[in-house]
Amino acid sequence: MAARGSSAEPWPLPRCFPERLAEARAAASSSLRPCVLLTTGAMNPPHKGHAQLLRQAAERLQREGYCVLGAWMSPSHDDYVGPKAFRLGTLHLSSGLRLQLAHFMVREDDLVAVGSWEANVTGRWPDFPEVAAELEKQIQGRIEDPGSLGSMPRVFYACGTDHAKRCxxxxxxxxxxxxxENVGVVVVPREGEVAQPESPGKFVFVASAAPGDVASFSSTKIRESFKTAGPEEHEYLCHAICEEAADFILRPSAEQRAAYKEDFKKLEQQLIASDA
Incomplete structure (x- = not known):
């Protein structure tokens, strides 16, 4: 059963996909190579930094001569996020709520869509190599007349420096x-971080750090902000995620509250604990 907040389509196409695919076909005889991007993670909750990571990765691949057909954010499975949150003593938002917030955030985004396949696998949580392989299969299944592209789109996995080093x-x-094994990597450092060298022969590239305050957003800071309620909290969530997500979290309708009853119960408990 799909998590609430997820699209009926596990890998909905980004809005730019048809146009970029036509562009790649038109340039098939040149050196322009098609690709797609993926990032995974707890996204507990998602924020603009996750989408910006994909944009930074796309910019690096475009400089390398790739045509980026689209990009996906894939929030991780509850069986991964729940135990991790428990170990850290922090709030665990359900996959349904995390998917819903991500959908709100990228609703008007041309490049980025939300993948729900990973979060909706039954009985286990798939690790990121399996998620990348699944996206590759889905993209290959959607490309008609692949010969017109010159090559099938390569999946690139985008991540930060810590994840790249640890894995x-x-x-x-x-x-x-x-x-x-054919998946590429784009490492996106935070400002001030030093990434390891690229390895183009292994399809490993390093992007530029995100500019501005978008690089300062973190799920940890947002979870901390849930402990307060008021105009400043709403303004911060608008800035870090989007206005629709801020309204959803702080001013839910009766229907929304009922659909995510356990999540709102946890959020209310955070407020009570912080006031104690």
Whole structure:
């Protein structure tokens, strides 16, 4: 059963996809190569920094001669996020709510869409190489007349420096073998971080850090902000996620509250604890 807040389509196409696909077909005889982008993570909750990470990665790939057909944010499975939040003693928002907030945030985004496949797998949580391989299969299944592209779109996995180092991604996805071995990597550092060198032969690239205050957003800070309620909190959530998400969290309708009863119960408990 799909989580509330998820699209009926596990990998909905970004709005730019048809136009970018036509562009890639028109340039198939040149060196312009098609690709798509993916980022995964708890996204507990999602924020503008997650979408900006994909834009930074797209900009790097475009400089490398790729045509980026689209990008997906994929919030992680509850079976991964729940135990992690418990260990850290922090709030766990359900996959349904995390997907809903992500959909609000990218509703008007041309490049970025929200993938719900990972969050909706039954009985287990798929790790990021499996998610990347699943996206690759989905994209390949949607491309009619692949010969007109010159090559099938390559999936690139976008992540931060900590994840890249911890998971050995500077050595590329080839180390995982199997269906994910052709996936590329784009590491996106935060401002002031020093990434390891690129390895183009392994399809590993390093993007520029995100400019401005979008780089300062973090799920941890947003969870902390849930402990207060008022105009300042609404303004912060508008800035970090979007106005629709801020209204949803702080001013839910009766229908929304009923649909995400357990999440709103947790949020209210945070307020009570902070006032104690």
């Amino acid at each position: 050995g991604l500077y050595q590329g996805f080839g180390r995982f073998g199997g269906e994910a």
